[in-house]
Amino acid sequence: MAVAFFALVVVLAAGFAFLNGFRDVSTAVALSVRTRALTPSVAVVLAAVFNFAGVLLSGGFALVFSQSWVVLPSGMNGLTMLAAGLCSAILWGIYAWWRGVPLSSTHALVGGLVGAGAASAVMGGSSVNGVDGILLAQVVLPLLLSPVIAFLGAYLLVWPVTWAARYTQPDVVHGRFRHAQSVSAAAVALGHGLQDGQRTVAVILLGAVAAGVSDSSDLPLWVILLTAVMLTAGTLCGGWRISYTLGYKLTRVDPMRGFIAQSLTSLMLFIGAIGLHLPLSTTHTVTSAVLGAGTNQNFSVTNRRMVLRILGFWVATPIVTAAAAFVLGLALSPLSH
Helix, strand or coil: CHHHHHHHHHHHHHHHHHHHHHHHHHHHHHHHHHCCCCCHHHHHHHHHHHHHHHHHHCHHHHHHHHHHHCECCCCHHHHHHHHHHHHHHHHHHHHHHHCCCCCCHHHHHHHHHHHHHHHHHHCCCCCCECHHHHHHHHHHHHHHHHHHHHHHHHHHHHHHHHHHCCCCCHHHHHHHHHHHHHHHHHHHHHHHHHHHHHHHHHHHHHHHHHHCCCCCCCCCHHHHHHHHHHHHHHHHHCCCHHHHHHHHHCCCCCHHHHHHHHHHHHHHHHHHHHHCCCCCCHHHHHHHHHHHHHHCCCCCCCCHHHHHHHHHHHHHHHHHHHHHHHHHHHHHHHHHC
C-alpha cells in the first residue's frame, strides 16, 4: 500500500514540477521578451535549457535541503501529508496562473504541508516535525525579506548604472543592455532550476523515505532526471499569462532596468541555493526586482492596483493552501490508519 501511494506522490510531484516550469518560465524571460532582447520562441528554449541544467546541478543541494527542511512521519501518514500538500499547491498554482498573478510555488507547497500536518494531528496521527521552524525559515522570512531586498537592491542599482551611461546615446545603451539581457535571462533560468529543482527532488526524497524505499542519504538518479524533464517540459509549453503581467501590467521597464532586475534576481537565487541552502522564490524575487527597477524613474509608471493584487495573492498563498490541504488531509486520513 505504501509503495503504491508513493507512486501517486511521484506523479503529483511530477505534475507540480511541470506546473512550476509552465508558470515560472515567464518570470525568467518576461523582461527579455518585453524589451525585445529575445523573441518568445528563443526565450523559451533558452529558459528550458538552463532550467534543465539548474536541476541537474541542484542534486547535492536537494539532498541537504530534504534532510534539513522538514521531517515527515514514516509510512502512510507521511505519504498522505505529501499528497494533500502537493494537491493544494497544484490547485492554487493553476488558479493563480489563470488569474495571471505570479506567486511562489514554494510557499504554496510549505503551506500545504503545514495544513496536511495539522489535519493529521487532529485525526490523532503524527504531525510534521519542526512546523514552527519551517514556518519561520521557509515562509515568514523569505516572504518578508527577499522581496524587500530585491526591491531595494534594484531600486538603488538604477542610479549608478544610469550615471555610468549618462554620456552614451539612448539607442546605444538600449542595444547593449538588450544583448546583456540574453545572459541575465539565462542566469535567472539557471537559478530557477537550482532553486525549484531542489524542492521537487526533496519532496520525492521525503516520500521515498516515508515509504521505506530509500534512506535520507541516498539520491537516486531517476529523481533528478524526472524533475529536470518535467520542469523543462513545463517550460517549453510556456504559460504567458504571467509574462504579460510582469512585462506590461506592473511597471514600465527598459532594457537597462530589465538587465538590473534579472541580474539581481539571479545573484540572490544563486546565493540562496548554493551559499545559504535557503529556498527563495524566483517569482517573488524577480517581481520585486522588476518593481524596484521600474519605480526608480522620473515619472509614475507603477500600476498600484496590480501591485496590491499581487501582494494579496502572496499573503493568501500559505493560508489558502494550508486550509485546502487540511481538508484534503482529513479526507485522506483513513488511509493512514
